[in-house]
Amino acid sequence: SQKIEQNSEALNIQEGKTATLTCNYTNYSPAYLQWYRQDPGRGPVFLLLIRENEKEKRKERLKVTFDTTLKQSLFHITASQPADSATYLCALGGMDSSYKLIFGSGTRLLVRP
Amino acid sequence: DTGVSQNPRHKITKRGQNVTFRCDPISEHNRLYWYRQTLGQGPEFLTYFQNEAQLEKSRLLSDRFSAERPKGSFSTLEIQRTEQGDSAMYLCASSPRDAYGYTFGSGTRLTVV
Numbered sequence: 001s002q003k004i005e006q007n008s009e010a011l012n013i014q015e016g017k018t019a020t021l022t023c024n025y026t027n028y029s030p031a032y033l034q035w036y037r038q039d040p041g042r043g044p045v046f047l048l049l050i051r052e053n054e055k056e057k058r059k060e061r062l063k064v065t066f067d068t069t070l071k072q073s074l075f076h077i078t079a080s081q082p083a084d085s086a087t088y089l090c091a092l093g094g095m096d097s098s099y100k101l102i103f104g105s106g107t108r109l110l111v112r113p
Numbered sequence: 114d115t116g117v118s119q120n121p122r123h124k125i126t127k128r129g130q131n132v133t134f135r136c137d138p139i140s141e142h143n144r145l146y147w148y149r150q151t152l153g154q155g156p157e158f159l160t161y162f163q164n165e166a167q168l169e170k171s172r173l174l175s176d177r178f179s180a181e182r183p184k185g186s187f188s189t190l191e192i193q194r195t196e197q198g199d200s201a202m203y204l205c206a207s208s209p210r211d212a213y214g215y216t217f218g219s220g221t222r223l224t225v226v
Contacts, residue, residue: 004155008153031212032212034214034215036215041219041220041222042219042220043117043204043206043217043218043219043220044156044204044215044217045217046214046215046216047214049212049213049214051212089155089156091155093211093212094211094212098169099144099161099163099168099169099211100146100158100161100169101146101158101215102158103148103155103156103157104155105153105154105155106155
């Protein structure tokens, strides 16, 4: 069956450390993968997109990797801050003729001061 | 343009009643998506419009659900004969083209009592 797996347990880290979140998928062939941030009661906010022919993408303190062989993406936040505390969602897109994104259930990140 | 606007923000309705939600996307975006999100889960795809054409619908979209996007501008999502299982956050998003980040609205939280 098709699945997108993100850690359901919250990731609790100390301010200043690097947070690493994982997105694994099975039985999908995405052309690209996106990461979103979601705060409670709000809609998701787009962060980064990485295509299947790209290994790594960076934006300020954010870094995303995409390994189509392992069917995995890693999302890193360096020098984390309490303001980075939120739920982070990965989403797969560009599959077959579909126009939609398929979202994982997200991982909650808590950054302690 | 201030982003994607959704109204109302909250809706409480009695089981069996009909409800309608509205989404105003970013004006330059020809792609519009509806998603549903329940607590602890990622957004689930409901339907997609390119301009005024509804190009994809999820199996989640039963015959009680209907969506329109007249003239390719705003969109409405109607749920007829609501059930308690329809209680969720309904999210609208828009994008200008494929392989581009979505801009989500803040959502409409529906509670069916």
